[in-house]
Amino acid sequence: MSKANSPSSMGSAKTGLEVSGTGSTAPTKSLLPFTEVQIRSACKTIPTPFHMYSELGLRTTCRRLNQAFNWTPGFMNYFAVKATPNPHLLKILQDEGFGADCSSLAELMLSEACGFEGPQIMFTSNNTTIGDFQKAKDLGAIINLDDISHIAYIDEKIGLPEFISLRYNPGSSRTGNVIIGHPEEAKFGLTREQLFEAYADLKKRGVKGFGLHAMVVSNCTDPAEIGETARMLFQLVLEVKEKSGVEISQVNLGGGIGVAYEPGTRPVDMQACGKEVKTAFSQFSKKSDGALPLRIVMECGRAITGPNGVLVSRCVHQKRTYKNYVGLDACMSNLMRPGMYGAYHHVTVLPVEDSELSSLPGASSLPSVRSLFDCPPSSPSGERESGAVGEEKKQKKSKGRRRDESHEDRVYDVVGGLCENNDKFAIDRQLNASPRIGDIVVVHDAGAHGHSMGFQYNGKIRSAEVLVKTRGELEMIRRAETYADYFATLDWQGLPRPGSSWWPLQLALAGAAGAAV
Numbered sequence: 001m002s003k004a005n006s007p008s009s010m011g012s013a014k015t016g017l018e019v020s021g022t023g024s025t026a027p028t029k030s031l032l033p034f035t036e037v038q039i040r041s042a043c044k045t046i047p048t049p050f051h052m053y054s055e056l057g058l059r060t061t062c063r064r065l066n067q068a069f070n071w072t073p074g075f076m077n078y079f080a081v082k083a084t085p086n087p088h089l090l091k092i093l094q095d096e097g098f099g100a101d102c103s104s105l106a107e108l109m110l111s112e113a114c115g116f117e118g119p120q121i122m123f124t125s126n127n128t129t130i131g132d133f134q135k136a137k138d139l140g141a142i143i144n145l146d147d148i149s150h151i152a153y154i155d156e157k158i159g160l161p162e163f164i165s166l167r168y169n170p171g172s173s174r175t176g177n178v179i180i181g182h183p184e185e186a187k188f189g190l191t192r193e194q195l196f197e198a199y200a201d202l203k204k205r206g207v208k209g210f211g212l213h214a215m216v217v218s219n220c221t222d223p224a225e226i227g228e229t230a231r232m233l234f235q236l237v238l239e240v241k242e243k244s245g246v247e248i249s250q251v252n253l254g255g256g257i258g259v260a261y262e263p264g265t266r267p268v269d270m271q272a273c274g275k276e277v278k279t280a281f282s283q284f285s286k287k288s289d290g291a292l293p294l295r296i297v298m299e300c301g302r303a304i305t306g307p308n309g310v311l312v313s314r315c316v317h318q319k320r321t322y323k324n325y326v327g328l329d330a331c332m333s334n335l336m337r338p339g340m341y342g343a344y345h346h347v348t349v350l351p352v353e354d355s356e357l358s359s360l361p362g363a364s365s366l367p368s369v370r371s372l373f374d375c376p377p378s379s380p381s382g383e384r385e386s387g388a389v390g391e392e393k394k395q396k397k398s399k400g401r402r403r404d405e406s407h408e409d410r411v412y413d414v415v416g417g418l419c420e421n422n423d424k425f426a427i428d429r430q431l432n433a434s435p436r437i438g439d440i441v442v443v444h445d446a447g448a449h450g451h452s453m454g455f456q457y458n459g460k461i462r463s464a465e466v467l468v469k470t471r472g473e474l475e476m477i478r479r480a481e482t483y484a485d486y487f488a489t490l491d492w493q494g495l496p497r498p499g500s501s502w503w504p505l506q507l508a509l510a511g512a513a514g515a516a517v
Contacts, residue, residue, distance in 0.1 A: 053467050071278055084451070148190050163209035169216075233251050328415070329362075
């Protein structure tokens with residue numbers, strides 16, 4: 001596992017909070033897309049954990065991508081709805097000229113409700129039932145097939161639309177990564193041989209328009225790799241024309257533009273990505289003598305919402321055994337990427353003073369002792385340190401310092417409360433401050449594949465989502481789930497259900513702040 005994808009990568013401990021840049025070129029890596037005041041203000045009314053997004057950051061990122069590809073007519077980024085499927089966010093992206101990339105019936109329904117229609121929707125799915133295809137066809141979406149056998153399947157069941165795109169899997173000719181897998185081992189797409197056969201079959205069955213798609217990189221931070229994907233697909237356009245007589249009119253470069261998750265790294269330069277693709281397109285145009293005009297599109301999701309959202313949580317416990325554990329009220333069900341991929345997410349501690357703590361939501365449920373880390377530690381067997389070392393630490397504590405002198409050398413595992421040992425946001429990580437119980441803990445770059453990948457193992461209920469509007473006001477865009485929600489599909493006496501006596505209480509606990517927001 002590379003350092004960039006390792007939750008144990010320490011990076012450098014950071015203390016300040018910066019607001020992300022808004023220029024057309026890539027800014028230096030910022031810590032958070034919000035001010036510290038905005039985060040603290042939200043925590044005064046909204047129970048943690050919750051996901052928090054920046055409208056200003058979203059719009060800025062959308063415009064940066066659109067500007068990078070404004071040289072090619074008809075360019076559209078179809079936002080990968082699976083990354084952050086919230087209609088409040090989708091409407092912002094639609095307002096910035098984005099389309100919707102869907103992979104399921106639910107995502108098609110959500111996009112339809114947001115007003116996306118016809119070719120503004122791309123349907124790229126796999127192992128798909130005919131009901132999903134029917135909905136996509138009814139909406140006039142561009143259907144992007146993952147399997148050659150789906151051609152006959154759709155034709156026999158509902159009839160093929162006039163335009164079809166095909167997803168290409170290049171196999172061993174390209175390399176993948178831990179997120180998307182190596183192409184030859186991935187379940188997605190058609191082989192090279194199947195691609196030529198499929199286009200000929202589609203043409204024979206009366207399809208009139210054709211597209212080509214590939215998604216072979218994920219969280220890519222090198223613009224040259226985006227350019228390489230473009231060259232691969234443009235060359236295929238020429239070969240398909242030569243071997244099957246089919247003229248492809250749309251090339252979908254996929255998503256794959258990554259996020260600079262680690263401190264000290266720079267976000268992907270979208271202008272550079274656009275230039276790489278433009279160079280590849282110029283080469284293609286010369287080879288085709290301009291006879292094959294192409295519409296170029298993408299399906300970036302992570303790069304749009306990822307850096308513009310965070311997971312806000314609170315330290316609720318500490319544990320000292322063989323390691324120093326910081327226990328959060330968030331867990332892997334709020335953000336599973338570190339546990340699933342070993343992905344790095346930066347973590348920032350925002351200290352909360354004793355005088356502030358009592359007024360915050362849920363403060364009464366916290367332990368009365370706020371820090372075990374500032375006390376002389378126990379050994380794994382429970383024995384206190386003694387002698388010179390113990391005496392030295394007692395002297396340091398007696399000076400009244402909240403953060404003891406050994407903090408700079410201390411590392412922590414930042415964990416949740418699931419009954420799974422991979423429920424960890426960070427391993428052996430240095431933090432900007434020694435966390436105390438009640439402190440705010442912010443997990444960075446959680447705006448994509450965070451809330452959307454949530455699950456309910458151990459009976460964990462999904463958290464709220466909050467949007468910071470362009471003028472700084474907060475808007476609750478999804479309330480937290482309640483236990484009544486969790487048990488709603490069970491018909492069993494004694495369990496809380498919507499409308500029961502539990503319901504008002506659970507709504508209050510999960511998101512009473514929604515009205516205040």
